[in-house]
Amino acid sequence: MNVADLETVLPFLLLATGGVALLLVDLAVPQARKSLTGWLAFVVALAAGVSALALVSGKTMKGFAGMVQADAFAYFADVLLCVVAALVILLSLRYHTARGLMRGEFYPLLLLSLSGMSLAVHAADLLVVFLAIELLSIPLYVLSGFARPRLESEEAALKYFLTGAFASGFLVYGVALIYGASGTTALGDLRAALLDNPALTSDALLMAGLALVMVGLLFKIAAVPFHFWAPDVYEGAPTTVTAFMATATKAAAFLALMRVVAGFAALSPSLAQPFEVADALRPMLALIAAITMIVGNVTALAQQNVKRMLAYSSIAHAGYALAGVASGDATAVLFYLAAYAFATLAAFVVLIAVGSTEGNEDHRYEAYAGLGRRAPLLGVIMALAMFSLIGIPPTAGFVGKYFLFRAVVASDLTWLAVIGVLTSALSAAFYLRVLMVLFMREPETAPEAEPAALAADAPRMVAAYVSAAAVLLIGVFPSAVLALLTGGELVALVR
Amino acid sequence: MNDFLPIFVLLVLASGLVSLVLLISVLFGPRRRARNETKLQPYESGMRPIGPAQRRLPVRFYLIAVLFILFDIEVVFFFPWAVALRELGWAGLLSMLIFIGILEAGHFWLWRRGALEWEKMDK
Amino acid sequence: MTLLIVSPILFPLLGMLINALFGQRMRERVVGWVASFAVIAAFAASVVLFVQLSQSHGEPLRLTLAPWITAGALNVAWGFLVDPLSAVMMLIVTGVGALIHIYSIGYMHGDPRFARYFVYLNLFVAAMLVLVMADNFLVLFVGWELVGLCSYLLIGFWFQDVKNAAAGRKAFVVNRIGDVGFVLGMLLIFATFGTLDFETVFAQVKVRGESLAAVASLITLLLFIGATGKSAQIPLFVWLPDAMAGPTPVSALIHAATMVTAGVYMMSRAHVLFELAPTTQALIALVGAITALVAGSSALRQVDIKKVLAYSTVSQLGFMVAAAGLGAYVAALFHLLTHAFFKALLFLGAGSVIHAMHAAHGDVDPQDMRAMGGLAKRMPFTFLTFVIGGLALAGLPPLAGFFSKDEVLLAAFADNPLVFVLLGITAAFTALYVGRQIVLVFLGEPRSANAAHAHESPAIMTMPLAVLALLTLAGGAINLPGGGWLHHWLEPVLHEAAKPLNVGLALVFTLIALGALALAWVWYRDAQRARLEVESALGRFLLSAWHIDAVYHATVLRAFYTLSTICSQLIDIGLIDAAVNAVGRSARAAADQLRAAQSGFVRNYGLLMFLGVIVLVVYFVVVR
Numbered sequence A: 001m002n003v004a005d006l007e008t009v010l011p012f013l014l015l016a017t018g019g020v021a022l023l024l025v026d027l028a029v030p031q032a033r034k035s036l037t038g039w040l041a042f043v044v045a046l047a048a049g050v051s052a053l054a055l056v057s058g059k060t061m062k063g064f065a066g067m068v069q070a071d072a073f074a075y076f077a078d079v080l081l082c083v084v085a086a087l088v089i090l091l092s093l094r095y096h097t098a099r100g101l102m103r104g105e106f107y108p109l110l111l112l113s114l115s116g117m118s119l120a121v122h123a124a125d126l127l128v129v130f131l132a133i134e135l136l137s138i139p140l141y142v143l144s145g146f147a148r149p150r151l152e153s154e155e156a157a158l159k160y161f162l163t164g165a166f167a168s169g170f171l172v173y174g175v176a177l178i179y180g181a182s183g184t185t186a187l188g189d190l191r192a193a194l195l196d197n198p199a200l201t202s203d204a205l206l207m208a209g210l211a212l213v214m215v216g217l218l219f220k221i222a223a224v225p226f227h228f229w230a231p232d233v234y235e236g237a238p239t240t241v242t243a244f245m246a247t248a249t250k251a252a253a254f255l256a257l258m259r260v261v262a263g264f265a266a267l268s269p270s271l272a273q274p275f276e277v278a279d280a281l282r283p284m285l286a287l288i289a290a291i292t293m294i295v296g297n298v299t300a301l302a303q304q305n306v307k308r309m310l311a312y313s314s315i316a317h318a319g320y321a322l323a324g325v326a327s328g329d330a331t332a333v334l335f336y337l338a339a340y341a342f343a344t345l346a347a348f349v350v351l352i353a354v355g356s357t358e359g360n361e362d363h364r365y366e367a368y369a370g371l372g373r374r375a376p377l378l379g380v381i382m383a384l385a386m387f388s389l390i391g392i393p394p395t396a397g398f399v400g401k402y403f404l405f406r407a408v409v410a411s412d413l414t415w416l417a418v419i420g421v422l423t424s425a426l427s428a429a430f431y432l433r434v435l436m437v438l439f440m441r442e443p444e445t446a447p448e449a450e451p452a453a454l455a456a457d458a459p460r461m462v463a464a465y466v467s468a469a470a471v472l473l474i475g476v477f478p479s480a481v482l483a484l485l486t487g488g489e490l491v492a493l494v495r
Numbered sequence B: 001m002n003d004f005l006p007i008f009v010l011l012v013l014a015s016g017l018v019s020l021v022l023l024i025s026v027l028f029g030p031r032r033r034a035r036n037e038t039k040l041q042p043y044e045s046g047m048r049p050i051g052p053a054q055r056r057l058p059v060r061f062y063l064i065a066v067l068f069i070l071f072d073i074e075v076v077f078f079f080p081w082a083v084a085l086r087e088l089g090w091a092g093l094l095s096m097l098i099f100i101g102i103l104e105a106g107h108f109w110l111w112r113r114g115a116l117e118w119e120k121m122d123k
Numbered sequence C: 001m002t003l004l005i006v007s008p009i010l011f012p013l014l015g016m017l018i019n020a021l022f023g024q025r026m027r028e029r030v031v032g033w034v035a036s037f038a039v040i041a042a043f044a045a046s047v048v049l050f051v052q053l054s055q056s057h058g059e060p061l062r063l064t065l066a067p068w069i070t071a072g073a074l075n076v077a078w079g080f081l082v083d084p085l086s087a088v089m090m091l092i093v094t095g096v097g098a099l100i101h102i103y104s105i106g107y108m109h110g111d112p113r114f115a116r117y118f119v120y121l122n123l124f125v126a127a128m129l130v131l132v133m134a135d136n137f138l139v140l141f142v143g144w145e146l147v148g149l150c151s152y153l154l155i156g157f158w159f160q161d162v163k164n165a166a167a168g169r170k171a172f173v174v175n176r177i178g179d180v181g182f183v184l185g186m187l188l189i190f191a192t193f194g195t196l197d198f199e200t201v202f203a204q205v206k207v208r209g210e211s212l213a214a215v216a217s218l219i220t221l222l223l224f225i226g227a228t229g230k231s232a233q234i235p236l237f238v239w240l241p242d243a244m245a246g247p248t249p250v251s252a253l254i255h256a257a258t259m260v261t262a263g264v265y266m267m268s269r270a271h272v273l274f275e276l277a278p279t280t281q282a283l284i285a286l287v288g289a290i291t292a293l294v295a296g297s298s299a300l301r302q303v304d305i306k307k308v309l310a311y312s313t314v315s316q317l318g319f320m321v322a323a324a325g326l327g328a329y330v331a332a333l334f335h336l337l338t339h340a341f342f343k344a345l346l347f348l349g350a351g352s353v354i355h356a357m358h359a360a361h362g363d364v365d366p367q368d369m370r371a372m373g374g375l376a377k378r379m380p381f382t383f384l385t386f387v388i389g390g391l392a393l394a395g396l397p398p399l400a401g402f403f404s405k406d407e408v409l410l411a412a413f414a415d416n417p418l419v420f421v422l423l424g425i426t427a428a429f430t431a432l433y434v435g436r437q438i439v440l441v442f443l444g445e446p447r448s449a450n451a452a453h454a455h456e457s458p459a460i461m462t463m464p465l466a467v468l469a470l471l472t473l474a475g476g477a478i479n480l481p482g483g484g485w486l487h488h489w490l491e492p493v494l495h496e497a498a499k500p501l502n503v504g505l506a507l508v509f510t511l512i513a514l515g516a517l518a519l520a521w522v523w524y525r526d527a528q529r530a531r532l533e534v535e536s537a538l539g540r541f542l543l544s545a546w547h548i549d550a551v552y553h554a555t556v557l558r559a560f561y562t563l564s565t566i567c568s569q570l571i572d573i574g575l576i577d578a579a580v581n582a583v584g585r586s587a588r589a590a591a592d593q594l595r596a597a598q599s600g601f602v603r604n605y606g607l608l609m610f611l612g613v614i615v616l617v618v619y620f621v622v623v624r
Helices: A003-008 A010-027 A035-055 A072-098 A106-122 A126-144 A151-182 A187-196 A198-202 A204-220 A229-236 A239-263 A282-301 A306-327 A330-357 A376-390 A396-410 A414-440 A458-476 A478-486 B002-028 B059-076 B078-083 B085-112 C002-025 C028-055 C084-107 C114-133 C137-155 C162-193 C198-230 C239-245 C248-257 C259-269 C271-275 C278-299 C305-325 C329-359 C380-394 C400-415 C417-442 C459-479 C485-494 C503-524 C528-533 C537-543 C548-597 C602-623
Strands: A061-063 A068-070 C061-071 C074-082
Touching: A003 A010, A003 A061, A003 A068, A010 A035, A010 A072, A010 A106, A010 B085, A035 A072, A035 A106, A068 A072, A068 A106, A072 A106, A072 A239, A072 A330, A072 A458, A072 A478, A106 A126, A106 A239, A126 A151, A126 A204, A126 A239, A151 A187, A151 A204, A151 A229, A151 C602, A187 A198, A187 A239, A198 A204, A204 A239, A204 C602, A229 A239, A229 A306, A239 A306, A239 A330, A282 A306, A282 A414, A282 C548, A282 C602, A306 A330, A306 A396, A306 A414, A330 A376, A330 A396, A330 A458, A330 A478, A376 A396, A376 A414, A376 A458, A396 A414, A396 A458, A396 A478, A414 C548, A458 A478, B059 B078, B059 B085, B078 B085, C002 C028, C002 C061, C002 C074, C002 C114, C028 C061, C028 C084, C028 C114, C061 C137, C074 C084, C074 C114, C074 C137, C084 C114, C084 C248, C084 C259, C084 C329, C084 C459, C084 C485, C114 C137, C114 C248, C114 C259, C137 C162, C137 C198, C137 C239, C137 C248, C137 C259, C162 C198, C162 C239, C198 C259, C198 C271, C198 C278, C239 C248, C239 C305, C248 C259, C248 C305, C248 C329, C259 C271, C259 C305, C259 C329, C271 C278, C278 C305, C278 C400, C278 C417, C278 C537, C305 C329, C305 C400, C305 C417, C329 C380, C329 C400, C329 C459, C329 C485, C380 C400, C380 C417, C380 C459, C380 C503, C400 C417, C400 C459, C400 C503, C417 C503, C459 C485, C503 C528
Parallel strands: none
Antiparallel strands: A061 A068, C061 C074
8 A cells, every 4th residue: 555546546535534524523513503514524525526636637547456446537427426416515504404404414424425436436346346335325325314204214215225235235246256257356357367268258157246246236326127216215315315316326336337347348359449348248238228218218207296207317317328338438428427417416406495495395296386487597497407308409418418329329229329319309208397387387376485585595506506507518518528538548447 | 174173272262251151150140049030031132032023122222233233343354454463564554543543433423422322312 | 990880780789779678768759869869870880981982982891790600611701891882772771761760759659669669670770781781692691681570570560450460470471482582592602602702702703704604593583582572573572562561660761761672782782693694684674674563553543641652662663673684783773772762751751641640530541542632731841742752753853763763764775675665654653643642642622530630740750851852852963864973983883884864765754754643633633533443343453453462362372271281280280299199198108007116115126126137147147
């Protein structure tokens, strides 16, 4: 271990240290001033984000005896995760007070989960993948149940924990099988071993191990059929936690998944750069992507609740990103995830604004009737978010989908792109329904919150502006984001 | 056969330890003549051993149990470190100190939050 | 310098902005004068540019404001050009425009949407200036479209009455049909020359010459279709008479003096192209002459004071187009100029009459000439100016109309006998309907209470009349026969030789005009004739402008209605909507099915996940 090692996971270290320290600092913060803890967490998240931004370079570095890897993808994901977390913290301050959830542990837990995500995106070894996934999951189990004693929240936590533990079991078992077959858990070594020893590529033990590892990761990104937890948990969890899960967790798990897939790229001899997906994996990934897109979008159509609709929307978008994974274009996937994250966050801003001010947290479509006219700013932000999620220019969602489908078509998966476009068209139905309700319906009963109250919270409005601006700016200037991603040199996910 | 010697030693030590503990309690424990029901029951850490399986139990039992398991397992990590203490050198010591630091931070937090206090735990 | 060149456009835009933002809160007078001064300032700027241009002996002033479209081979900039041709047009647009703005302050007094009216009017002036100052076809087209938009907005200004809104729509749609031609022509220009800049295109035409004849015919034909829309020629003239639904000053500004001249201006600007296509030119001359005759004859039986002037405008535009078709661009522009003066004068005079008829209490249509009469005594100033304008229109010397019309006729006489005959007949008709209008409106006894109680309009309305009357009286002087000033001025652009005065021809047409006026006096002294003649078959035929609208309804529109019914009922509702709805329904049904899998029980989730695990493992281990 030396200083260079530390540098490879600096954002993770900052977050983990910050999380632990904040846990102790919070003990000294009086109950009435818990927002101080929130602000401190905000600073830590920003510091970690800035450190990642400062470290971005085209170089790929390994640390801790090859256990972790630092490259442009990882740092990009770090920045994205930290920004998202910072925005979620801003959204939490008022929301938690209003909903009686202002307990200091929220912020350290958030930071610890975030540190797990940061570790996941740097993982270069299956064991680190497992560790990171656990580190990000366990705080999330607690956070899902944070609205205790609300029953739905407790139910969400328990469901998430049970299914999550189930999936983690598969993951760790898969790692064990892979180790048994190949004698290593390091993705780089694995890749080399597969190239050296072609007999290994048809090893049943290895393949079973790979399948189980994939299960564990597909569970985290909520791909069909490992998605069942998502709607229930997303709906039951406090809205801030849902926003965090739907955006940050997904991005982190996707990068980890891509690293694993890239580690097995040598499964098939026809390995073409920059594609990092073995032909052996591609049909399965494409199939899961297609089913996920269809199930996510079609089921979202039938929802009567905006929050639950967004849960299915997140499943659907996992399907799109997975299509990108099948195409092997990590840049397109990460770009898409960033675009998706900000649009979803913008949508959750509105949900949180409603949850912070209206008497009870009611996210049925009817409850949103006329909101766009009572609070035009929120209406506009929601419209931006929905347009981006559908993929209408000039929003980030459009560019994201464009890059993604282009990559998919380039890898000879045209049918998958066709399904993607068709389901996107279908998705307009339920996304636009939100706007229709927002702007064209009269509320059933007199709204309880004053329009002014909906826009009153300064930190929340900052988060709203930032996410809305990101949706627009990424849509208009995609090259700035891409520059951050590619960082000059074509980076390999696994070295 | 030699490979199994440590296990054999462990076996002897373990049973010896249990016997010792039981002996001590027989020698020094309070002795009552009365043979009431409670006294005749097997010791189960305070739980009622016979009854319907789905009972409501105070959650504090679980909390203590979970905390115990948590710290117990973490302590296991000390063992390989202790064995390789010299080879790992200062870096190993530093790593372990960080590890202990994190563990103690959690411990401290539990303590300050009152998780270890039986009576006030309901708060 | 940069700012000076675009300032004629910027001033009206500024006025528009002020009135659009604050007009609601400002007093009526302030709004009106802000708008008027904006146009007066634009006029002043135009004069300055004009003087500069004359000092530099017609060397054009150019300004490229900013690049606009850079896409592959297509490079278009916001480029403006002040040369003798556009300078003349700028003076007309801003000069006549300013007078009409001032007049409108009186005419629109008390209108609830006073500010909006002036916003539109300012926008119109700016748009028209973009049109005439453009240095490439695309910027010209921007002005072209903006002018059409303003026209639509102003014709339908009193949209509370469905008739007015429909008239606005008709104008817009008919203009769009012409625009299609213009756009296609523009595309063809780009395809042929690789640019849309006037200078480059015309330079290339000069170099490549005859080799372009075939494509030039097509280009000019398409451009001419555009011109028939804006300049109200057959077959697209039908919108202009209906456009009288707008406020009268709008009719004067847009539908007499400026917008409708866009087609003539465009043809003059692109004359280099047109000269390459003799076939198109012959066609243009003929279309112009026929339009002149059809519209001129239709004007003979109109009973609405503005409709007479509307058909007269179409007819006079026919003169200009015919002149352009004959290659007599100077004559066309000269007639455009004088027509701008006297037709604006006539429209404003008519507006003054309508204003008076409207203000006096009574129950008749304030625009129906059959209910007027005897207004000469009650509105002497309006009468005087109207007569000046009317006689100019009839073509009596020494008024402006005489000189310009004479030049057109002279060009036709020299080149094309058929066109000459058609225009000659039209000239006689012109004098006849002018005489009829003057007699019916101003002479005799009042035929309604409104007419009997009419009063002269306020000074703010009569002052512009006076100015325009002076211009009409003296306007001919700028291009006296045999190579007048305008000829020399336009020489660098149009390179056209001046023709000497044909005294015989002038004399003949003066006599014809006088005879027609006398005939009008004899016929219409007793208004009974005016009442009866519309009842006859010929009267109905002419009143409805040769039934052209009805023919369009029966043929083109019916065909389109049928087509659109098929499209909407059969294809859209029957096929597309049904298909979309079916997709939607099945998606919803599928959604309900899928939702059932989400039971809420963790045990089920676990089971389904496990099934997924099995599938995955089997795939990876066995299938692969």
